[in-house]
Amino acid sequence: MKKKWPVLLILAVAVAALFLPAAGLHVHAQLGAETAALFPDSLSLWDVISRGASALPVDQVPALSVLHLGRLPLLLGMIAMICSALTAFLRRKGMAQLSLILACLSAALLGAGTMQWLNIEDSLLFTVLISAKAWAYVPLAAAVVLAVYSLVALKGAEPVLTDDKKLRLISACLAVAALLMMLLPAYVISVPDTITANPADASAMNRSVSQYSLILGKESNLYEQGQEKGVYADILTGDLAQLEPYSADANNIRGVFVIRNNNTALNAALLAAAILLLLSAVLALIPRVDRWFPLAAGALGAVLLCTGTLSILSVGDADMYSSASRQLLHLGLGTITPIPLLAALLAVFSAAAGALGVKYANEPYFVNPVPEKLRLRFVAISLAVLALACMAAPNITVSFTKPNKTKVQATATLSGVDAVTFRAADRLANPTDSKDKAVYGEDDAEYSAAAVNAATAKTAKTFTWLTWLALGLTLAALAVILLNRSRKLAILLLLAALALRLVTWLAASSGLPRAVATGSGTLYLYASLPLLIFAAFFTNFSHMEQLPKKYKLFLMMLPFLLAVFLFSYLPLYGWSYAFYNYKFGVSMDQQEFVGLKWFTEMFTNAANRDNIVRVLKNTFGMSGLNLLTSWMPMIFAVFLNEITRTKFKKFVQIFTTLPNFISWALVFSFAMCLFAADTGIFSKFMMSVGLNDPANPTVWLNSSQHIWLKMWGWSTWKGLGWGAIMYLAAIAGIDQELYEAARVDGANRWALMRHITLPSLLPTFFVLLMLSISNILNNGMEQYLVFQNPMNRQTIEVLDLYVYNITIASGGTALYSYATAIGILKTLVSVTLLFSANFISKKLRGESIM
Amino acid sequence: MTAIDKKLEKAMRENHRKNKQKLSRGDIAFNIINYAVFVLITLACIFPFYYLFINTISDNELVRLGQIQLYPRGIHFENYVQVLKIPGIIDALFVSIARTVLGTIWTVGGCAFLGYLCTKQEMWLRKVWYRLIIITMYFSAGLIPWYMNLRMLGFLDNFWVYVIPGLVSPYNVILVKTFIEALPPSLEESATLDGAGYTKLFVSIIMPLITPILATLCIFSAVGQWNSFTDTMMLMPSGKNYTLQFLLYKYQNEASSLAALVRNTQDSSSLANVATKQTALSVRMTVAMVVTLPILCVYPFFQRYFVKGIMIGAVKG
Secondary structure, three states: OOHHHHHHHHHHHHHHOOOOOOEEEEOOOOHHHHHHHHHOOOEEHHHHHHHHHHHHOOOOHHHHHOOOOOHHHHHHHHHHHHHHHHHHOOOOOOOHHHHHHHHHHHHHHHHHHHHHHHHHOHHHHHHEEEEHHHHHHHHHHHHHHHHHHHHHHEEEEOOOOOOHHHHHHHHHHHHHHHHOOOEEEEEEOOOOOOOOOOOHHHHHOOOOOOOHHHHOOOOOOOOHHOOOOEEEEEEEEOOOOOOEEEOOOOOOOEEEEOOOOOOOOHHHHHHHHHHHHHHHHHHHHHHOOOOHHHHHHHHHHHHHHHHHHHHHHHHOOOOOOOHHHHHHHHHEEEOOOOOOHHHHHHHHHHHHHHHHHHHOOOOOOOOOOHHHHHHHHHHHHHHHHHHHHHHHHHEEEEEEEEOOOOOOOEEEEEEEEHHHOHHHHHHHHHHOOOOOOOOOOOOOOOOOOHHHHHHHHHHHHHHHHHHHHHHHHHHHHHHHHHHHOOOHHHHHHHHHHHHHHHHHHHHHOOOOOOOOEEEEEOHHHHHHHHHHHHHHHHHHOOOOOOOOOOHHHHHHHHHHHHHHHHHHHHHHHHHHHHEEEEOOOHHHHHEEEEOOHHHHHHOOHHHHHHHHHHHHHHHHHHHHHHHHOOOOHHHHHHHOOOOHHHHHHHHHHHHHHHHHHOOHHHHHHHHHOOOOOOOOOHHHHHHOOOOOOOOOOOOOOOOOOOHHHHHHHHHHHHHHHHHHHHHHHHHHHOHHHHHHHHHHHHHHHHHHHHHHHHHHHHHHHHHHHHHHHHHOOOOOOOHHHHHOOOOOOHHOOOOHHHHHHOOOOHHHHOOHHHHHHHHHHHHHHHHHHHHHHHHHHHHHEEEEEE | OOHHHHHHHHHHHHHHHHHHHHHOHHHHHHHHHHHHHHHHHHHHHHHHHHHHHHHHHOOHHHOOOOOOOOOOOOOOOOOHHOOOOOOOOOHHHHHHHHHHHHHHHHHHHHHHHHHHHHHOOOOOOHHHHHHHHHHHOOOOOOOOHHHHHHHHOOOOOOOHHHOHOOOOHHHHHHHHHHHHHOOOOOHHHHHHOOOOOOHHHHHHHHHHHOOOHHHHHHHHHHHHHHHHHHHHHHOOOOOOOOHHHHHHHHHHHHHHHHHHHHHHHHHHHHHOOHOOOHHHHHHHHHHHHHHOOOOOOOOHHHHHHHHHHHOOOOOOO
């Protein structure tokens, strides 16, 4: 390592974070103030390490001893970290590698320790809440940073184990060892006979559970036995008592005990980890396989195993009451063994050995041994299969409503499978999902049950046939790809399926009588569309040796396009709110369509019109003031340029740009202090001059007088120096020979400024002026938001602020649709202004500003 | 050092020499007025910072009476000690730091890579995608659709709303793209012959060459993240993930209750001392100072980068 001081810095941060409060303790009021007083306000990680469970008042509240405050992993982790930092300073061979290994070890240990400890959250049978604070994660973060830093610093270090074979062997052995560890007991459950009514139950519950048995789901046995009865530890006495069976409507969770076996997430994680580790071990031993594969499999397996281990260690989490034995464990009827932690560590080291193997390998770049042609085909096939699955999944939700009622009366969900089995018509006409099947009474003559049934049945039939066809086409396309026949045919089939999908969707949503029932596609439908497109895309290249570069680049670009779509284009969908009477929390199908009501209301409703006129006046007034003075930064720059002392010039430049870097909230703080009516320096000054009456001081800041001017003053204070930088840059670009020539002709300073500097700045000024004209409506809201108060609201409210005030800030009476309508008009006007400014610029200067 | 820098320096030196040669009376008068005006402007920019600072370290009783105007009196640092004890302020500091660091890395990394991709002529429909990205600079859907969209995507009360939506910023993409286009293409060609892919090219060849522009983007993005508070106000209805700036904004309205809170946590011995007793004013000013200090601390270091950065932008525009 070349630079070593960062190591000490990281270490210092980690050690300092040990002593900061890592978690707050909140004691439920139910326990009473006396019990609450026994608890400290917060716990630091050091408390846990040094005192363990006795950091909590175990003497007074015996039930607390049930908690596993994992002090050992934390302690070991910190020791490993210190050792890692110390070894980093030794200059012997292999020390850098040792430091890396120790850093990884400490990261794993600290991760396990912190997580185990923090997941006690919500524990103690829901009466004492331990809520984690950000500091708790700092040592862990520091350990990770240290590991990354040592890895980076290894760049120039001498490799210790240059032999790739050795590393492969080590990696495989470690992976196998981790796998074997999974067979050993992860935790031991011991239930005394006295707790259960039947001693046989207790002995059936006593067991040791390994990660292997978790994968196999052996706990179901325990589930059956524990289903009817359970145990419960009282928080104050620590006594174990029999519990009532769980009832669904009980809202008091405390004292309700249910043993369910739904730990599928944990089981799946462990299973996947086992498979991946095995794969990694096998692949590592085959020399022909690229090193990246065992590394990738090993790393993923290690992560999953760590997740599973953390989940085992953190028995306390209430949401995670996933299996009977873990629940018993949480009640203190058993102990956790360190074996899962060890297994996870071994897996991590196996992955690390793989990484070292890659690092010291000879080939510079990753070479994938599977030919790209095969991969392309594989991608195309899997995309088509996924699309097929999405089509068969539930994809049309039909909501039935009574005419003129917004409340949904019944819903029916149709899937592709329904369509294929011809059940769609039945289900739509007679929604079985409905609690109350008689949706339409006799009085709704127009919408008699028979008529509705006929209409929906007709829609459903269309839907059925179309879905059938779409599924068939996709299957055919799949067959064509699998048999490696004409790929053009496959693309055509897939695109036809796509078109059919769209038609189906339209048929289902528009074929129904709108006032009665509306259909909407769900996620699966939307998912199947892009999947089909991409399946067709990849099919196109399945015959090629590799994907053409232009498409490879496009695929790289795709995530960014997706982000742009999600955050810039998708909000445009919200413009539709302007045509509805939008109510919060009601689905779009059920909103009342009002057409252009909100747009006309803006001008016909007197109160609204007055508001709009007032707000526009404010907007134009304040933007206009800024526009009128937009020459100021230019003059600032011109005169600053006349200053010859470079140091002074830099000084001015630095400090006049400083205000640009502080937020408006801070500017308001400054304003508040400087212009406070009784104490501010401005008031005091005015008093001493005699312009302000000390007994009855003028309110400078909150009054509504001259508010435009004041706002202009603040924005100038903030932006003047910053705006000048652009012009200073432009001045630097002026050809010096012009000045020379003018001087020779006898021009003085003023003449130089007037005839050379200013004219050469005018293009920049013009562009900026045009841009600010087109932005006249978007003068932002932060500034006006912080300065607004009930007194000056009438004159400070600009368009953006007005929209905010009548919607998000107004709470219950929000006028979302109206505000959206204003927003649409604003955007349209702004875009028009921009294009006209661009047009003017092109006419006058022949240059575009966009 | 860029060519502009060199030019600027040369121009300055030359100006300097010229002016030394002969100074007429008019020139002297002009200089005096010019210097005086700039000294005044600079003072106006610095003074609020200074004023706030002396008020936070002065005797609180004198501050309350408005006696501290130009220099501190009765210096003590109790205000800072007490303000840092306000519940939530350390958490807010952490959130602010996290969003600044993560948001900056995310935005700058994303825009840099995207800018690089946009320079690739061989990309399929490159112009279409590039225009689609750039055009978002000129329109916005409006406050409500923006809010509803983030709500729909599950970003309400979610820390990641500070980070993830900032991935693509069209203006930054333009800057990076223009910068990369000015680099000689031969650099990439030789690495391509060695078998490097696009990602490898970007990381090991392009990235080191575009560090000046990346540094500038980092500064703008970091300052933006640190200063923003309206997003917290709108997108965190249940009071999670508050940032320091937002707390400052909030405290401006409720400083008196806050001062009472601070006084409650203070022990009785320091409470007796009027000079160090917290008032609404002192709490407000101290929080403001706590928010300003990080910017004041790093400002001198990054100052030279943004001048360069804006010059790159100006030369382009």
